[in-house]
Amino acid sequence: MTVVSTPAVEITGLVKRYGSKTAVDGLDLKMDRGRLLALLGPNGAGKTTTVEICEGFRRADSGSVRVLGLDPVRDGAALRPRIGVMPQGGGAYPGVRAGEMLGLVAACAANPLDPAWLLDVLGLAPARRTPFKRLSGGQQQRLSLACALVGRPELVFLDEPTAGMDPQARRLVWELLGALRADGVSVLLTTHLMEEAEALADDVVIVDNGRVIAEGTPSALTADDADTAQLRFKARAGLDTDLLSAALPEGYHVKESAPGSYQVSGKVNPQVVSTVTAWCAQQGVLAEELHVGKRDLEEVFLELTGRELRS
Numbered sequence: 186m187t188v189v190s191t192p193a194v195e196i197t198g199l200v201k202r203y204g205s206k207t208a209v210d211g212l213d214l215k216m217d218r219g220r221l222l223a224l225l226g227p228n229g230a231g232k233t234t235t236v237e238i239c240e241g242f243r244r245a246d247s248g249s250v251r252v253l254g255l256d257p258v259r260d261g262a263a264l265r266p267r268i269g270v271m272p273q274g275g276g277a278y279p280g281v282r283a284g285e286m287l288g289l290v291a292a293c294a295a296n297p298l299d300p301a302w303l304l305d306v307l308g309l310a311p312a313r314r315t316p317f318k319r320l321s322g323g324q325q326q327r328l329s330l331a332c333a334l335v336g337r338p339e340l341v342f343l344d345e346p347t348a349g350m351d352p353q354a355r356r357l358v359w360e361l362l363g364a365l366r367a368d369g370v371s372v373l374l375t376t377h378l379m380e381e382a383e384a385l386a387d388d389v390v391i392v393d394n395g396r397v398i399a400e401g402t403p404s405a406l407t408a409d410d411a412d413t414a415q416l417r418f419k420a421r422a423g424l425d426t427d428l429l430s431a432a433l434p435e436g437y438h439v440k441e442s443a444p445g446s447y448q449v450s451g452k453v454n455p456q457v458v459s460t461v462t463a464w465c466a467q468q469g470v471l472a473e474e475l476h477v478g479k480r481d482l483e484e485v486f487l488e489l490t491g492r493e494l495r496s
């Protein structure tokens with residue numbers, strides 16, 4: 186007998202308005218079990234709203250949302266023990282100690298992980314007696330992650346899990362998320378850090394203005410059309426790209442994909458690089474961040490929207 190498992194998350198035509206503001210505007214998303222999916226987008230794109238609807242904290246205005254095959258509002262009681270939630274900003278009783286808080290959450294689960302082990306893995310063992318309000322922002326975030334994971338959820342929602350963490354703490358969290366994924370846990374995280382999405386995700390969904398504007402594996406999203414390395418650089422906005430295109434061999438074309446970000450289409454060779462830098466020098470312009478190679482997710486976003494991801 187073939188067992189067809191329902192997707193971890195399936196969203197169709199999701200719409201959510203706050204007054205006259207449409208935060209989510211017809212969003213479709215499907216996430217299979219055992220995947221780590223990063224919902225990537227700039228501030229205000231609708232990521233948190235989407236995740237909160239999946240968690241059952243907010244109601245959709247229209248559209249359909251299924252989490253592990255269940256309706257997050259109607260079937261909330263059945264769903265809650267099976268999912269882990271790390272909300273943006275976290276929160277706890279200010280006086281509760283880190284270890285006590287995790288112990289309390291663990292006590293509510295049928296088959297919890299060992300809280301002491303989890304504190305250790307997340308670098309929180311030395312802080313286990315520290316009251317929540319005295320933990321650093323990054324420690325509070327890690328404790329919030331520990332609380333989301335201690336009940337061995339099948340699916341975890343993490344809203345900007347590493348926001349405000351130093352690089353070392355971020356590395357610990359990335360390692361733990363990698364281990365979860367290896368164990369077959371499904372993870373949906375939101376981020377506006379493209380490095381995070383590239384480092385962790387099996388699948389990336391880029392949202393902007395409440396809609397999906399691109400989706401796929403990180404390598405599919407960043408693959409160039411011609412499968413060749415391309416040349417990109419930054420300089421002051423408004424360079425005469427027609428003039429620069431004319432200076433290049435036939436078939437090459439330069440476009441300003443966003444103010445001050447330039448992209449040369451065509452296969453890069455040493456002569457093209459030298460012509461571009463020489464032409465900029467003639468204009469008295471410094472070509473900065475000269476980059477030959479595949480696009481990264483930041484550049485994919487820039488090309489799709491003409492805006493920086495971290496706006």
Ligand SMILES: Nc1ncnc2c1ncn2[C@@H]1O[C@H](COP(=O)(O)OP(=O)(O)OP(=O)(O)O)[C@@H](O)[C@H]1O
Nearest residue numbers: 203206208226227228229230231232233234235377
């Ligand atoms: N409770 C609310 N009342 C009114 N507007 C809201 C509310 N929550 C969110 N919004 C608006 O809805 C839009 C989407 O917000 P949301 O928090 O879902 O985006 P986001 O992608 O998670 O952003 P960020 O990366 O900043 O967390 C934004 O314009 C936001 O200002």
